[in-house]
Amino acid sequence: MFNKETEYALRSLVYIQHQNYQSLRPGIEEIAKEIEAPQAYTAKILQRMVRLGFVNSIKGKGGGFIFDESKPEITLKQLILATEGAKILEGCGFGMKYCDAENPCPLHDQFGPIRDSINRLVSEETIQSLARKTNHAFKVLINI
Amino acid sequence: MFNKETEYALRSLVYIQHQNYQSLRPGIEEIAKEIEAPQAYTAKILQRMVRLGFVNSIKGKGGGFIFDESKPEITLKQLILATEGAKILEGCGFGMKYCDAENPCPLHDQFGPIRDSINRLVSEETIQSLARKTNHAFKVLINI
């Protein structure tokens, strides 16, 4: 569904938040291992997440990644827009430039509600809401 | 939503079928122009469609692409599986390997119905059903 960057970012951030909720501050080695993603690539992606202001990092011994609790929660939509852009969230399934109720593509009527559901989902859910739902062992967050 | 190959293939095939319904047999130059896709790339993709048995081609003057009316209609699912595989149709939105009702990812409950809708849509709709719905000028099938 999503591209690798989005997937790794999503899993990393949810993992970090999940650990933060237990007063832990994971580092990339741990994160990459737990979410089963390549470590160096995960490090690079998390670097971008830090630059985007989505999460904070602390260097040196005892360092790691930590969310700023005073900031508002991060919606999946914000994350997706930052990693792979709006393509998956807007535009018509048929790839038409001008596709609306008056000038619909052949998929318009069936596809609209699906796209709307996706948009609703990613606007409502946040890294934090997902982390709160993750109460079982995180090791199951294994990529396909 | 879909990758370029799927998009161009979908638009090409719907265009061809739409023209076939009017007893016309378009060639790649015309097809690529109408669906606004790169001609050489469209040619290569249509070549694959021919090899897959989705459509027939005729060489030489008056040639072009034509569907075999005796064959069953081609579902969007068949096309998608041939061009980009099952990734978009199955698997969990979170990228988890083991994600089911007993061991759900944090997105499982909300994402399941969406994925089901997508699967239903692509299983029910065919190149032919889309071509039949395309009763307006085909020029509007312009890529984003």
Place this chain on the structure above:
DNA sequence: TTATTAATGGACAAAAAGGTCTTTTAGTTT
């Protein structure tokens, strides 16, 4: 202050996606 730890930055590399170009093959028309 020196060693150690852990994130950062940036160059580089491999693979996949997206696309071009030229020659060949197979038909049709004259």
Place this chain on the structure above:
DNA sequence: AAACTAAAAGACCTTTTTGTCCATTAATAA
């Protein structure tokens, strides 16, 4: 048969995605 038309085949190229590697920077601990 010769000329013409249009798809097929395949080599090649560009861009994007998905990574790796190593030197640097910043924080902590001894």
